[in-house]
Amino acid sequence: MEDKRTVEFVLGLIGGIFGIISGIGAVGLGGLGSAVGASGSTTVGGLGIVAILFSVLGIVGAVFVRTKGKLGGAFMIIAAIGGFICISYFYILPGVLLIIPGLMGLLKKNQSISKK
Structure with missing residues (x-):
């Protein structure tokens, strides 16, 4: 039986999706602050875009964790x-949802046990 790392994949995918939603919220909040003339609001919008890119990296890590567990785990931890x-x-919820499978991907050994 071959280990497909389904738990890591699903948690990483959900974390990446929630991360994109959180990044869009930060971009919207930055745009709203910019509309009312708040100082530093463009920085919040820019950091929201960078957070979306990190979330995409988390989704890529979730896909990679099935074939290359350590690389996918590292991607998810970096994204979180x-x-x-x-x-x-x-980013608290997406961060937790990316840290847990990232650590599982890094620490879990590949098990290829064939039953006879």
Whole structure:
């Protein structure tokens, strides 16, 4: 029986999707702040776009975790940390949903056990 790492894939995919939603929310909040003339609002919008890119990296990591577990896990951890640095509290849920499968991908050994 070959391990397909389905749990890591699903959690990483959900985390990446929620990350994109959070990034869009940050971009919208930056646009709203810019419309009312708040200072620093363009920075929030720019960081929201970077968080969306990190979320896409998390989704790529979720796809890679099935074939290359350590690389996919590293991608998801980088996406979680980078997204949290960009938009902090907006990225708590996606960050947790990316850190857990990222650690599982890095720490879990590939098991190819064939039953006789």
